[in-house]
Amino acid sequence: MRFTAASSFFERASEAFRSNSAYSRLLVVFAVSGGGGVVVYADAGSNHAIASEPQQPVPSKKKVVVLGTGWAGTSFVKNLDSSLYDVQIISPRNYFAFTPLLPSVTCGGVDARSVVEPIRKIMQKKGGNIRFWEAECFKIDHVNKKVLCRSTDEKNLVQNGEFSVDYDYLIIAMGARANTFNTPGVTENCHFLKEVEDAQKIRRSVMDCFERANLPNLSDEEKKKNLHFIIVGGGPTGVEFAAELHDFVSEDIAKLYPRVQDFVKISVIEAGEHILTMFDKRITQFAEEKFQRDGIDVKTGFKVIKVSDKAITMTHKDTGEVDVPYGMAVWSTGIGTRPIIMDFMKDVGQGGRRVLATDEWLRVRQCDDVYALGDCATISQRKVMDDISVIFKIADKDNSGTLSIKEIQDVLGDICQRYPQVELYLKSKQMKRFVDLLNESHGNVKKESIELDIEKFKQALADVDNQVKNLPATAQVASQQGTYLARCFNIMKEMDENPEGPLRMRGSGRHRFQPFRYKHLGQFAPLGGEQTAAQLPGDWISIGYGSQWLWYSVYASKQVSWRTRLAVVSDWSRKFVFGRDSSCI
């Protein structure tokens, strides 16, 4: 009875706090749109300060430090109940960028400013309990639980702008950098397409190529050289950029540079046999055929071995080495590890890996209270075979040395939660129950009556671990991980008492949280000319103008704020009416 009373007091207090928070948010919004800002805001601020500092002393909040303002970090912060923690965000970029639209930024279809949202605006919406430092973290000291940072801009700062931040929980969401595979000359001569600045540079560079090719006294050879655009890497980013560039050239630039339009060539270099290999074969084929019709040269089976300022050297198993002169090159062959993550991996005994390994709860292995998500981490799913004897022991409640189907059914829920590959395997074989699995591995099994020993149990589960696959390094994964982790942090206290996770196989009791599960919502591959290929859940494929409109609506709805949503939509409309902008800025 006392517990209920206390709980209802808490509820009432928190409700009051929440409504107060909403009230002050209202005031802030009013201040933003009203224009006569500061005074009104000051009121809202002090209201809020009163609301968040109750009269009884509260235990000091745990410090949560978030490294990075990309998809993972931002979605974590957006979904976190920031009143529970002392949150600090550290990133060299004070904004979140909607990266899937970067290829559109390269050709002026969408404006750079339309795809970014200041992280402080996002913090402001959460009530101001969060601090942000614009700095680069250069060392994670997990022993002393602190991170060392350096301002990106040294002017007027003491100690070169270096400082350290203590944490109780660390969220590493720093993303990745472009992977050059140590190919000589790439960093010096190629553009990447990971950051907003990259997209802006590519834009200027494309226009420079056209202006150069257009100068008087150039031979046709030189014009061709300047207007050869090479994209290395046939993944979604490279392909989308090639398509955007082709549209830009044929729809807008050709009219403005009629003297040189015939010299333009776009090439996509791919080391594998096909482009867009992560998509369904039908999409790959459609893309390759469309590119051929558009005159985009897709060179598969070519590996780039060197890049100079004038030519790209590549090799093919049949033809050997060739030098290809070019005007501009974009390198988009996947992601590599940031130096600080490499150092940290060495520190925690993960040296030699490509990205940080975490468990299914996004916790870095061998490292307490450090979480990693997004492109800088991967979940190393525990294998059933590694735990098979423990699982057997837990399931064998009567210690008979054999398992009845009843006993298996009792723990199957926990097993599927802990080892999602089991569920995936059942699904992929279109089996509904575990007994079907036994049927498959042992011939016709009379259900409920069978008793399994450990060998037979092992045999039944032998192939399930093949279902374990690394998640792709996409915005979708990062964003879902951020949301998941924020939820865990929001309910951490409750879960300490009433854990919701599966049975611990090694150890006793239950895991606190459900492990992270990725839900694939589909993927787009815009192919230019208002045509997009979409691979939706359930292997549903859609290609053409319809999915371009789906693309427009999904990307508009996924925008992080109403400002960017309006900006992106108005950029698109402007593109339709006036074409893309071709000024060199």
Added chain:
Amino acid sequence: MRFTAASSFFERASEAFRSNSAYSRLLVVFAVSGGGGVVVYADAGSNHAIASEPQQPVPSKKKVVVLGTGWAGTSFVKNLDSSLYDVQIISPRNYFAFTPLLPSVTCGGVDARSVVEPIRKIMQKKGGNIRFWEAECFKIDHVNKKVLCRSTDEKNLVQNGEFSVDYDYLIIAMGARANTFNTPGVTENCHFLKEVEDAQKIRRSVMDCFERANLPNLSDEEKKKNLHFIIVGGGPTGVEFAAELHDFVSEDIAKLYPRVQDFVKISVIEAGEHILTMFDKRITQFAEEKFQRDGIDVKTGFKVIKVSDKAITMTHKDTGEVDVPYGMAVWSTGIGTRPIIMDFMKDVGQGGRRVLATDEWLRVRQCDDVYALGDCATISQRKVMDDISVIFKIADKDNSGTLSIKEIQDVLGDICQRYPQVELYLKSKQMKRFVDLLNESHGNVKKESIELDIEKFKQALADVDNQVKNLPATAQVASQQGTYLARCFNIMKEMDENPEGPLRMRGSGRHRFQPFRYKHLGQFAPLGGEQTAAQLPGDWISIGYGSQWLWYSVYASKQVSWRTRLAVVSDWSRKFVFGRDSSCI
């Protein structure tokens, strides 16, 4: 009779051409908005080619080379009948920038891309008879009638991208650069505000200052230092930037950086006694009072003598030297001469001057077929006193050695055209006729009956040359000069036969064209907080919210294209609804 017939044939032909031209423009517009561009455009292009190449061989067109794509160059090109000449434009910027909105770009109120229009779009609208080279002209060889140019980007080019272009007529419209008065450290440590790139850099720099000041472990002193924004120069640009920055800070940034908002300081340093001295005293006073209310520190009478990376050293006649630490400084003290203009001035015997001197028809003195307009040139108005004896001789038709009022009235129109200072003088003294001038200088004169000798004539006109004033270096002047010069070029052939200009005082016959006359349409000084001071023709002063709306409508209507007009208006609306963007890109 034959002449009439020929003329009507010409009229019909030109009418046919014009309608054909309109037809192809219609097609081009359709192609732009339709999206499926190239083929349609090719049709339009060939139509046009047929229209502009009549069956009879035409004499080769004169080559007109335009240096610069600023206000003067662009307004010249826009208004030129490009079918009459072989036009080439040379500029390191392939776009026209609406410079009066640059201060708004610095604080994210308007987007950089919204204030620029690609020069090729402007060319395209004119039918494509114009060529553009993106290059820097580094030498004007007026003896051999050619200009030497260098591409701004050397990659993949022979001979370092250098080339030469021949001209028959050269239009120099290269503008000016910022004037540092050789103050040490300015170029290295200060921002300027002349180009779009400058505005973008200032924007990033403002945000960097806030991010730096916001870092942990900074003393209040250091925060203050980082958030001290200094504007050197109290002219319209500096004042408008100060006002924009103040609005940005108080309306948008203060909410996002609540920990540091109290440390912000904005100072305007002016060597003279007041800011905005080119405006009416009422505006100056209002601006100074408003800035004081806003907390903007206006320091008049201070001269900057040195800038280091941490402090600006300035001196005042009363207090002597002081060092003022700062976070960011913008240098806006007027315009200086570009090196190529200096070289050219030496070549044509104008060494030692600040800008190129032209005659009243914008022709560079001592230099045939070279015209200069905009900020790089100034009209050196011929003085009445220099020509007084010639004028007397021309007016004295009966060679009597004296002038009758009748004789003066006969040439007064030509005198006022050739020497606008005479008209200005009469206007400024509120005199309607020349005889009033005689009345003033000789007491009461009985009109029509008087005969003047040369001494009396000199005496009457003694003060008129004081009315000669250099035109301000504004967009308005440059734009009107471009329009004027284009008109001269358009009617050059007709004017060779039927000159419209005033009598030649030295030499015989008439000048071909009316000399350039500047028509002042008013000037704005936005002062922040949606208040603008406007000085309109006839000394009409308007200050406040009303003139801010006038500012909005004038600047929207003056945009060079519908695309930029829409972009600017939607940027303004976005600013009202969502505030300015504060991301560091």
